[in-house]
Amino acid sequence: MTSPASTPQKQRFIDRYLAWFVRWMPDSFVICLALTLLVAVLAAIFTDTPVWSGDPEAVSLVGAWTGAFWNLLEFTMQMVVLLATGTAVATSPPAKRVLARLAGLPRNRAQVIILGSVVAGGLGFVHWGLGMMGGIVLGKELLVQAKRNGIKIHAPVLVAALFTALVPGAAGMSGAAVLYAATPDYLRSLVPESHVEQTPVSVPLTDTVVRLDFGLLLLVCMIIGITFMLLMHPKDDAPMTDVEPEVLEAAAASAKVTVPRDTPAQKANASRWIMYLVGGVGLIFSILHIVSVGVAGLDLNAYNFLFLSLGVVLCANWGPEYYAGLVRDGIAGTWGFILQFPFYAGIFGLIGATGLGIVISNAFTAISTATTWPVIAFLYSGLLNIAVPSGGSKFVIEAPYIIPTTIDLNADLGLIMQAYQMGDAVTNLLIPFFALPYLANYKLKFSSVVGYTVPPVLIMLVVVCLYLLGMAALR
Secondary structure, three states: OOOOOHHHHHHHHHHHHHHHHHHHOOOHHHHHHHHHHHHHHHHHHHHOOOOOOOOOOOOOHHHHHHHHOOOOHHHHHHHHHHHHHHHHHHOOHHHHHHHHHHHOOOOOHHHHHHHHHHHHHHHHHHOHHHHHHHHHHHHHHHHHHHHHOOOOOOHHHHHHHHHHOOHHHHOOOOOHHHHHHHOOOOHHHOOOHHHOOOOOOOOOHHHOOOOHHHHHHHHHHHHHHHHHHHHHOOOOOOOOOOOOHHHHHHHOOOOOOOOOOOOHHHHHHOOOHHHHHHHHHHHHHHHHHHHHHOHHHOOHHHHHHHHHHHHHHHOHHHOHHHHHHHHHHHHHHHHHHHHHHHHHHHHHHHHHHHOHHHHHHHHHHOOOOOOOHHHHHHHHHHHHHHHOOOHHHHHHHHHHHHHHHHHHOOOOHHHHHHHHHHHHHHHHHHOOOOOHHHHHHHOOOOHHHHHHHHHHHHHHHHHHHHHHHHHHHHO
């Protein structure tokens, strides 16, 4: 016979588990510095690379680290622009009105979590940046509406749900690796000469992520994430925490904005026609570009230009100064990118220049067959992602040996690309790299969120491995 105290005991176990993460999980920048030291130690042990060398041509740990330290500056700027312009679009008065209406639909806690996850995941599959920013802004509106409707929400759980919904975005159509693979001759430029002829000219998205079986896998992962968020949400009011008051105050601000147009300077700052003209031309160009190349053909620069132009048009009625203010507010949440990305670029240099990446790869590929290789590639990609959480940059490291190994084993290259994408997508939930926009916008610490993402990640790892084994066996 079940004891009446069994349910409270289970809740106390969850509380202890989450308290452990809060107590022991350090700040994201601390993790970034610790990963730098860990990778350096591994490189020294497994590649015999000296710490320092007086010869500028010789490879050393310090040389590899400092030599690559600024290599992600372009990517850093792209991410800053993506977050700032995405925030401006999502917080523009027209967008806020739409999101506020959407956020008013849920009538209970479960509906709040499900709506936020589904919308963020669906948008993310089309483009991960859209899913990230749309989810962040929708989440704020959901918290505001929940408070008005008397629905008690533990804010870290909702943020964790939105973060978990990034999986379809990281593994979806806008993933750097699958877009690179779909680009003619790009894969051939990355492999050794011995494998150029056997390497396909391109691998279309219909062979990788735009497939029914892969879509079902992403759907299952979303359901896993939502289920865990619902189960792990505190049942009592006492453990529930809210975000900082200013977060809700900013989100609850009225979409009805008025700007002064009294003096000539104010009229210029609030000019409508210049916004419609410049933004309209940019938006028309972006739409025609999408029509000609398709959504899958968008790169990060094109997508940023689309968001920049869209934001200008959406804010045209309030003028350039108002739009610039929204972008300025968006930039405030990008400090993590600016501070941490150079250190991740340095880790990239340590892995690539010292040969540590090849050492790790050989350890995995030595035990591979055509059937097991997709699973090994998935686990390896996820492991490397923890050290170098940048899908595009990391793919350049992995492709020179992942593609030849796939060809040598006669494995399914499309399935390997799926494995690569999922390795990044699932392990993204364990590291603070892509959590930074969520943490900055909700003013939360990584330790208060990651405790909720670890359990679904463990289940997702098993599900993805079973999927890859099954698909490889059916090939």
